[in-house]
Amino acid sequence: MPATSHAGGEIRTPRERARAQTIADIIGLGRRHLAERGAAALSLRAVARDLGVVSSAVYRYVGSRDELLTLLLVDAYNDLGDAVDAAVKAVPAEEFRGRFAALARAVRGWALREPARYGLLFGSPVPGYQAPAERTTAPGTRVVISLVQILDAAHRAARLAGRGPSAVPAPLAADLEAIRRELGVEVPDALLARGTLVWASLFGAVSFEVFGQYGAGTFSAPDELFEHHIAVLADLAGL
Amino acid sequence: MPATSHAGGEIRTPRERARAQTIADIIGLGRRHLAERGAAALSLRAVARDLGVVSSAVYRYVGSRDELLTLLLVDAYNDLGDAVDAAVKAVPAEEFRGRFAALARAVRGWALREPARYGLLFGSPVPGYQAPAERTTAPGTRVVISLVQILDAAHRAARLAGRGPSAVPAPLAADLEAIRRELGVEVPDALLARGTLVWASLFGAVSFEVFGQYGAGTFSAPDELFEHHIAVLADLAGL
DNA sequence: AACAATTGAGAGCAGTGCTCTTGACTTTGA
DNA sequence: TCAAAGTCAAGAGCACTGCTCTCAATTGTT
Numbered sequence: 001m002p003a004t005s006h007a008g009g010e011i012r013t014p015r016e017r018a019r020a021q022t023i024a025d026i027i028g029l030g031r032r033h034l035a036e037r038g039a040a041a042l043s044l045r046a047v048a049r050d051l052g053v054v055s056s057a058v059y060r061y062v063g064s065r066d067e068l069l070t071l072l073l074v075d076a077y078n079d080l081g082d083a084v085d086a087a088v089k090a091v092p093a094e095e096f097r098g099r100f101a102a103l104a105r106a107v108r109g110w111a112l113r114e115p116a117r118y119g120l121l122f123g124s125p126v127p128g129y130q131a132p133a134e135r136t137t138a139p140g141t142r143v144v145i146s147l148v149q150i151l152d153a154a155h156r157a158a159r160l161a162g163r164g165p166s167a168v169p170a171p172l173a174a175d176l177e178a179i180r181r182e183l184g185v186e187v188p189d190a191l192l193a194r195g196t197l198v199w200a201s202l203f204g205a206v207s208f209e210v211f212g213q214y215g216a217g218t219f220s221a222p223d224e225l226f227e228h229h230i231a232v233l234a235d236l237a238g239l
Numbered sequence: 240m241p242a243t244s245h246a247g248g249e250i251r252t253p254r255e256r257a258r259a260q261t262i263a264d265i266i267g268l269g270r271r272h273l274a275e276r277g278a279a280a281l282s283l284r285a286v287a288r289d290l291g292v293v294s295s296a297v298y299r300y301v302g303s304r305d306e307l308l309t310l311l312l313v314d315a316y317n318d319l320g321d322a323v324d325a326a327v328k329a330v331p332a333e334e335f336r337g338r339f340a341a342l343a344r345a346v347r348g349w350a351l352r353e354p355a356r357y358g359l360l361f362g363s364p365v366p367g368y369q370a371p372a373e374r375t376t377a378p379g380t381r382v383v384i385s386l387v388q389i390l391d392a393a394h395r396a397a398r399l400a401g402r403g404p405s406a407v408p409a410p411l412a413a414d415l416e417a418i419r420r421e422l423g424v425e426v427p428d429a430l431l432a433r434g435t436l437v438w439a440s441l442f443g444a445v446s447f448e449v450f451g452q453y454g455a456g457t458f459s460a461p462d463e464l465f466e467h468h469i470a471v472l473a474d475l476a477g478l
Numbered sequence: 479a480a481c482a483a484t485t486g487a488g489a490g491c492a493g494t495g496c497t498c499t500t501g502a503c504t505t506t507g508a
Numbered sequence: 509t510c511a512a513a514g515t516c517a518a519g520a521g522c523a524c525t526g527c528t529c530t531c532a533a534t535t536g537t538t
Contacts, residue, residue, distance in 0.1 A: 015505075015515075038366030040279040045494065056497080057517050065495065116366075123363025125450055127277030127355075137454065171460035172467065179457070197444065197468045203452075204443015205436065211364055213442075215376065218418070221410035228411065229436045236475060254484075254536065282525065295528080296486045304526065 023061050025051060030072050031117075039120040044068065066129050069120075073131055074139050076117040081142030083110045088146055096154035097239040103147060104202055104230045111210045118210055122203055144199055145183060151195050152185040154239055161238045162191050191238055198237045205229050262300050264290060269311050270356075278359040283307065305368050308359075312370060313378050315356040320381030322349045327385055335393035336478040342385060343441055343469045350449045357449055361442055383438055384422060390434050391424040393478055400477045401430050430477055437476045444468050 029047045044065050048055040062068045087106035091098040111118040120126070121140075154160040168176065168189040176192045179185075187195065208214055209222055219225050268286045283304050287294040301307045326345035330337040350357040359365070360379075393399040407415065407428040415431045418424075426434065447453055448461055458464050 013505085019515095039363065041366040043494065044496090054518050055495085056519080059496075060516065116363075119363030122446075122450070122452065124278065124355075124358030124361075127280040133455065141454070168467065169460070169463045172458075172463040175458050175460055175464070193464070193467050194471060196464065197440065197471055200444040200447045200452075200468075201436065201440035202443070204441070204446065205439040207361075207443065207446065208439045211361070213361065213439075215380070216372065219411075219414050221408070221414055224408045224411040225414070225432070225435065228407065228432050229439075232433060232436055232475070236471070252536075257535095258484090283527090284525065293487050294526085295488080298527070299485065 019061070026058060026061055026068070027071050027075060030068050031075060034072055034076075034120065035114060035116050038116045039069070039123075039126055042069065042072075069126065069129055070132060070135060072117075073120060073136055076114070076121055077136065077139035077142065079114070079117070080107070080110050080121065081139060081146075084143050084146055088150070093153065094157070096150055096157070096159055097234050099150045100147070100234050100237065100239050101230050103143070103150065104226075104233070107143065107202060108206050108209070108226055111206045115210050118206075122207060123211070147199055148179075148183055148185055148187070148192075148195060151187050151191065151237060151239075152183075155187045155191065159239075160187070160191055162188065162194075168193055195237055198233050201229075201233055201236075258300070265297060265300055265307070266310050266314060269307050270314060273311055273315075273359065274353060274355050277355045278308070278362075278365055281308065281311075308365065308368055309371060309374060311356075312359060312375055315353070315360055316375065316378035316381065318353070318356070319346070319349050319360070320378060320385075323382050323385055327389070332392065333396070335389055335396070335398060336473050338389045339386070339473050339476065339478050340469050342382070342389065343465075343472070346382065346441060347445050347448070347465055350445045354449050357445075361446055362450070386438055387418075387422055387424055387426070387431075387434060390426050390430065390476060390478075391422075394426050394430065398478075399426070399430055401427065401433075407432055434476055437472050440468075440472055440475075 026047060029050050030042065033042055033046060033050075042065070044058055044062070045055040047068075048058045051058065062071070084103055084106045087102040088099050091102045093099070111122075151160060172193065173189050176189050179192065180187065205226065209226070214222075265286060268289050269281065272281055272285060272289075281304070283297055283301070284294040286307075287297045290297065301310070323342055323345045326341040327338050330341045332338070350361075390399060411432065412428050415428050418431065419426065444465065448465070453461075
C-alpha cells in the first residue's frame with residue numbers, strides 16, 4: 001500500500017473524503033432512527049432507504065448492523081460525556097457538592113431528552129450483541145471518572161466526610177485499591193465504596209424515571225423527587 | 240352461551256383443559272426462549288417449532304407476539320415476587336433490617352439467575368410494546384409493596400430513624416400522601432422519600448451488575464460489594 | 479350418527495440481516 | 509493517453525420474522 005495515510009487517520013484523497021462523509025451520514029440517520037424507534041428496531045435497510053440507496057450499498061461502509069450499533073453506542077456515550085463535562089465545568093471547582101448536583105442533573109436531563117439512546121447505554125443489553133470493549137470502555141467510563149474525580153478533589157481538600165471508619169472486607173478492598181491505582185485517585189476505601197453505590201443509585205433513579213418504573217402518574221413532581229435524591233446522595237457520598 | 244364456566248375461570252370441559260395446557264406449554268417454551276436468547280429475540284415461530292406445530296397454529300392461543308410478551312412479563316413479575324416474599328418471610332417480622340437485607344438479596348439472586356427476564360422487567364422497554372397496565376401493575380408492584388411494608392412495620396414499632404426533619408417540598412409531599420393512602424401506610428414524608436431512593440438504588444445496583452455496567456473484571460468480589468451496599472442502604476432507609 | 483366448534487396446515491404478504499455477482503464508474507500509474 | 513486497479517451501487521437470493529387468510533381435518537357435544 002502507498003504512503004497515502006499516516007497514523008492519525010486524516011482525510012487525504014477525495015475518495016476518502018466522500019467515504020467519510022457517507023459514513024457520517026449513516027451515523028446521523030442511525031442516530032435519528034435510534035432516537036425515534038429504539039435500539040432493537042434499528043434497521044440497516046431503513047437507514048439505506050432514508051439514504052436513498054439500496055440496502056446492500058451501506059454494507060460497503062459499516063460491515064454489519066452490530067458495527068453500526070457500536071458506532072452509535074460510542075456516539076451516545078460521548079454525547080452524554082460531553083453534556084456531563086460541560087455541566088460540571090460550569091460550577092466552580094471548589095463547590096464539590098454543586099458539581100455533583102450538576103453531574104446528576106446533566107445525566108437525568110440527557111436521559112429524558114434521549115430515552116432510546118439512554119436505553120441503549122444503560123438498559124438491557126441488545127441480545128446477540130456484544131460491545132467491543134476496546135472501543136467502548138473509554139467513552140463509556142467518562143461519567144464515572146468525572147464523578148470519582150469530584151470525590152477525589154473533595155477528599156484532597158479535606159472536604160469529604162466519612163461517617164465512622166466502616167472497614168471494608170479484604171477482597172473488596174483489593175478491588176478498590178485497583179480502581180484507585182487505575183484512576184490515580186486517593187479516596188479511602190469506605191468512601192470509594194459509598195461512591196460506587198452513589199453512582200449506581202444515580203443511574204437507578206434515572207432509569208426508573210426514564211423506563212417508567214415509577215408507574216404512570218405516581219409522581220406528579222419528578223423534578224422535586226430527583227432534587228431530593230440528589231441531596232440525599234450527596235450526603236451519602238460525604239459531600 | 241351455556242352456563243359451563245362460572246366466574247373464577249376453572250377448567251371444565253376437556254377442550255378447555257387441553258387449551259389451557261397448550262397455553263401453559265407455550266408460556267413455558269416462551270420462558271425458555273426468553274431466558275436463553277433475550278426478549279427482543281423472542282419469536283413466535285421458534286416457539287411454534289419447539290411446540291411441533293406450524294406458526295399460524297399458535298395464533299389460535301396467544302393472539303400476538305405482544306400478548307405472549309405480556310404473559311411472560313406477568314409470569315416473571317410473579318416469579319420475582321414469590322422469591323422476594325419467601326425470602327422476607329423467612330426472617331422474623333421484628334428484624335426489620337434483616338428483612339430488608341433478605342429482600343435485597345432475593346432481588347439480586349433472582350436477577351443474576353434470570354438475567355434476560357430481569358432485563359425484560361427492568362431494562363429498556365421493548366420498542367413498540369406497551370405493557371397493559373391493568374394486567375401488569377398488580378404483579379409489578381409486589382416488590383415495592385413488600386419494601387414499603389417493611390418500612391411501615393419498622394416505623395409503627397418506632398424503630399425507623401429519620402435523621403433530622405428534612406422537610407419535603409409541597410408537590411412531592413402530595414405525591415407521598417397519595418402513596419400513603421394507596422398502600423394504607425403511615426411512614427412520614429422524609430422517610431418515604433428516602434425509601435423511594437433506596438428502592439431505586441437497590442435496582443440500580445442490581446442492574447449495573449446484571450447488565451455489566453461495572454465493566455468486566457472491575458469487581459472480583461461482587462458479593463462483598465453488594466453486602467456493603469445493603470448495609471449502607473439499610474442505614475439510609477433508617478432501619 | 480350428525481352437527482358445530484375448534485384446530486392445524488399451508489400459502490402468502492411485507493418486512494428483516496446479510497451475501498454474492500454483475501456491471502459501471504473513478505482514480506491511478508505507466 | 510489509456511489500460512489496470514480499485515471502488516461502488518444495484519439486484520437477486522437465502523433464511524428468518526410477525527401476521528392473516530383459507531381450507532380441510534379433527535374433536536366434543538348433542
